[in-house]
Amino acid sequence: MNGFGKIVVFYDSWCPICKNVKINIGRFDWLHLIELQSIRENLEGTINVPLEKLEKEMYCLNKKNNHITVGIEAIASITARLPLFMILWLPIKLSSLLGIGSCIYKYIARTRKIIPVNNCDSSSCVYKKE
Template sequence: MKKHGSKIIVFYDGWCPLCIKVKNNIKKIDFFNNIEMVNIREPGIEKYGIPLSSLEKHMHAKIIRNNKIVSGIFAFMAIASNVPLLMPLWPLLKLSQMIGLGQRVYDFIAKNRIIIPVGNCERNSCNINE
């Protein structure tokens, strides 16, 4: 971890333009630096103990205070609860999760996102102009 004060670590896919856009937008409004963003395509990702195959399917977040790993809609709920400007979304995300709609919508988006590794790789690491 590069920031000791991080409240959560969010794992995003550096080959996914949508994921990069979400990451950049979160970083713009994370005024207290509560979120540390980690690209799953960088070397050393295995040190976090989450299988790459799982990271490739869903966004994951590690909640520092209890070492809990969450994914999908629960990762977005963790982000919303740690970024003050997103806190008003938390009840809507929780409600969507409770009625079973949130994870289904998340899964649909995650399954249909575009991955672009071609031409962006150097030494085992690929990035899309972040």
């Protein structure tokens, strides 16, 4: 088992990109080190971050030490816990230290599409509540 503790990944279940990331994390989390929590559900007592911030970037909470990582650092936290993706940890960390990773992450986060509540019907929306 790797030396990393369990984390909670807070994702936006209204975002198709985030939902795909959630599915893939679940598929490759063989060590069961990642818990996934939608920011659209009751977060009381799980993380002390305003919803407005959680909507803008991905957050991870290390359950062992309560350390919070955000954005590209959250992606690094996730890859460090997925055996098949551990090889990506170093390039992601380096890109973060150089500022490139953060810029790319923020661009993707800023331009992603989310499906607003009560703004679609069965004929115009593929959103399905989890």
